Each structure stands twice: as C-alpha cells, then as structure tokens.
Amino acid sequence: MSGCDAWALSPEEIRTLLTQPSGAAPFAALQRPWLWDAGGPVLSSRARLLLRAKGLALPALEISPSADGATKLLCAFGDDRVEAVHMPRKERVTLCLSSQVGCAMGCGFCATASMGFRRHLFAGEIVAQVLTTLRACGPRHPGQLTLVFMGMGEPLHNLDNVGRAIEILCEPQGLGLSPRRITVSTSGLVPEIDALGRLSQRPLLALSLNATTDALRNELMPIGRRYPLATLAAALARFPLRARERITLEYVLLAEVNDSDADAERLADFGAAFPHHINLIPFNEHPHAPFRAPSEARIDAFAKAILARRRTLITVRRSRARDVQGACGQLVQLHAARHSQARA
Numbered sequence: 525m526s527g528c529d530a531w532a533l534s535p536e537e538i539r540t541l542l543t544q545p546s547g548a549a550p551f552a553a554l555q556r557p558w559l560w561d562a563g564g565p566v567l568s569s570r571a572r573l574l575l576r577a578k579g580l581a582l583p584a585l586e587i588s589p590s591a592d593g594a595t596k597l598l599c600a601f602g603d604d605r606v607e608a609v610h611m612p613r614k615e616r617v618t619l620c621l622s623s624q625v626g627c628a629m630g631c632g633f634c635a636t637a638s639m640g641f642r643r644h645l646f647a648g649e650i651v652a653q654v655l656t657t658l659r660a661c662g663p664r665h666p667g668q669l670t671l672v673f674m675g676m677g678e679p680l681h682n683l684d685n686v687g688r689a690i691e692i693l694c695e696p697q698g699l700g701l702s703p704r705r706i707t708v709s710t711s712g713l714v715p716e717i718d719a720l721g722r723l724s725q726r727p728l729l730a731l732s733l734n735a736t737t738d739a740l741r742n743e744l745m746p747i748g749r750r751y752p753l754a755t756l757a758a759a760l761a762r763f764p765l766r767a768r769e770r771i772t773l774e775y776v777l778l779a780e781v782n783d784s785d786a787d788a789e790r791l792a793d794f795g796a797a798f799p800h801h802i803n804l805i806p807f808n809e810h811p812h813a814p815f816r817a818p819s820e821a822r823i824d825a826f827a828k829a830i831l832a833r834r835r836t837l838i839t840v841r842r843s844r845a846r847d848v849q850g851a852c853g854q855l856v857q858l859h860a861a862r863h864s865q866a867r868a
C-alpha cells in the first residue's frame with residue numbers, strides 16, 4: 525500500500541468504490557492533469573474522501589532545468605526519491621521514468637546501481653510520476669508525449685506495477701496513450717521479456733546490451749550470468765512485434781572497453797534474427813564508475829564498422845540534462861550527498 529494507490533485505479537474500480545453508475549468522470553478528473561485546479565484533480569468532497577482513503581497523495585517535485593532544454597525532476601514518495609527527465613523536442617516531449625527506488629541489477633557503469641535496491645514503485649506512484657510531471661512541465665496534449673522506462677530501476681523486475689501503470693496510462697478515458705509510444709528498457713530478464721510480450725497493452729521493447737561477449741557482459745552486467753547472449757537473442761527473436769516495429773538495442777559506449785571494431789561486428793551479428801534499431805550512447809561520465817566516453821572519431825568508426833557488417837538503423841544518443849546530472853541515479857545521489865552534508 526502506498527500513498528498513491530488511487531492513481532492506479534481503473535474506471536471500473538473507481539465506479540465500484542464510489543458506487544456510481546459511471547467511473548468515467550472521476551477517473552478523467554484524476555488522470556487528465558490539464559483539467560486540474562490548484563495543483564490537483566477537481567473531485568466532489570465525497571469522492572475525494574474515498575479516494576484519499578486509498579491514497580491520493582501526489583509526489584513533491586524538485587525541478588532542475590538544464591541548459592539544453594531538458595528538465596530533471598526529483599519525485600519524493602515519503603522518504604524515497606526517484607528521478608524523471610523531461611526532454612522536449614519541437615512539439616513533442618519524451619519523459620524518462622523510474623520504476624524502482626534504486627536497482628538490484630548492479631550494472632558496473634550505472635549510478636543507480638551504487639544505491640542498491642530499496643523497493644519497487646507501486647503502479648500508482650508510476651502514474652503519479654507522469655501526471656505531476658505533465659502538470660508541471662507539459663505537454664498539454666498527451667498525443668505529444670512519449671514515455672520511456674529508462675530511469676532508475678529495472679522495469680521488468682517490477683513488471684506487475686509497470687504493466688498496471690501502462691494499462692492506466694493507455695485508458696482512453698484518461699491520458700489515452702498508445703502503447704506504441706511507451707518503451708520499456710530492460711537489462712535482459714528473459715522470462716519477463718516473454719511476459720511483457722503477452723501484455724494486452726504491450727509497449728515497445730528496448731534491450732540495454734552494452735557488451736557483445738558473455739565474458740564482458742558478465743563483468744559489466746551481472747544479469748548476463750543468468751541469461752547469456754544466445755538466450756537473450758532467442759528471447760528477442762520470439763518477441764511478438766507489430767508490423768514495422770523494431771526492438772531497440774541500446775549500447776553504452778565505454779572507451780577501450782566495448783568500442784572496438786570487433787565489438788561493432790559482433791553487435792551487428794547479435795541483431796541478425798530480429799528487426800532492430802541500434803542506439804549508441806556515449807558514456808556519460810560520473811564519479812560512481814571508472815569508465816570514459818570514446819572520442820567522436822571512435823564513435824563514428826564504431827558506427828561505420830556496424831554498417832560495414834550489416835545494413836541496419838543506427839542512432840547516436842547524446843545524454844540530455846548533463847549539467848544537472850543526466851545519467852540515471854545521479855540526481856538522487858547528489859541529493860543524498862547534500863542531505864548527508866547538511867546532517868554532518
């Protein structure tokens with residue numbers, strides 16, 4: 525039970541709770557922040573009372589705008605803090621969400637990993653994270669919104685709550701997002717990838733790959749010891765894709781660790797059995813990991829080596845909100861550091 529459970533109620537559940545013939549009006553009042561007044565939904569006093577008993581709190585937000593137009597948001601759920609990043613581009617906004625407080629996966633390059641795992645976010649907390657951010661930073665129209673579960677946590681480690689939140693966010697009486705505008709990024713939990721493929725509101729899938737040999741992946745991402753690359757590639761090949769849909773392969777480039785031409789060729793081969801798109805992400809340096817970003821010349825050479833091996837779609841993603849600690853987990857770490865300095 526969290527202080528945000530009411531945000532994850534379906535129209536049907538709200539109807540039962542309020543014993544009203546239709547749950548649509550209170551559900552829409554909750555889920556459409558452009559209708560809110562004075563920072564919260566406009567509800568009858570009885571509805572507010574009943575929903576408060578379920579948990580109708582909204583997280584407090586600490587907002588850090590970045591010079592590149594992105595905004596980092598620190599959402600407080602009681603004593604727990606998670607990050608979201610709001611990234612506008614022209615008319616559209618991509619919102620990067622957290623699914624857990626901390627993370628249990630222990631990836632060697634990740635700032636969140638150094639926090640360890642604290643807990644799963646409840647579905648209502650994930651929905652509340654979206655709604656409060658929309659309210660604070662827009663967009664006003666949900667058709668301009670894209671969601672990516674690439675913030676703190678491994679979303680497939682918390683699939684029940686993430687799946688439930690996606691269902692609510694896709695409800696036509698609320699935000700009415702398309703699951704094709706929601707991406708779930710995983711470190712590679714194979715049974716949960718299969719389970720994700722069975723969701724009625726199935727989002728797009730991204731795999732955080734980052735290594736092309738089992739030896740290096742096991743070193744960088746301990747989950748690799750449970751699910752080797754061949755097992756992972758087989759899971760991606762059987763993942764049910766819609767027409768023209770592709771799986772995103774995310775590859776964080778670490779200088780002199782995973783950025784050789786041989787790595788590029790193995791990366792091209794990894795995706796041979798399924799439609800995919802490769803997203804190269806130069807490492808965003810931070811004090812919690814010893815890695816460096818490759819030079820621009822090496823990034824170009826790496827992309828060319830992939831294309832020389834196989835024709836595929838490649839993008840190079842630049843981290844946004846770098847000046848406000850853009851990599852996942854960094855803002856929370858900074859907050860914790862400030863906190864402990866203040867206490868000392």
Ligand code: SF4
Binds near residue numbers: 628635675677
């Ligand atoms: S990269 Fe993702 S899965 Fe790995 S530790 Fe960080 S948050 Fe967890």
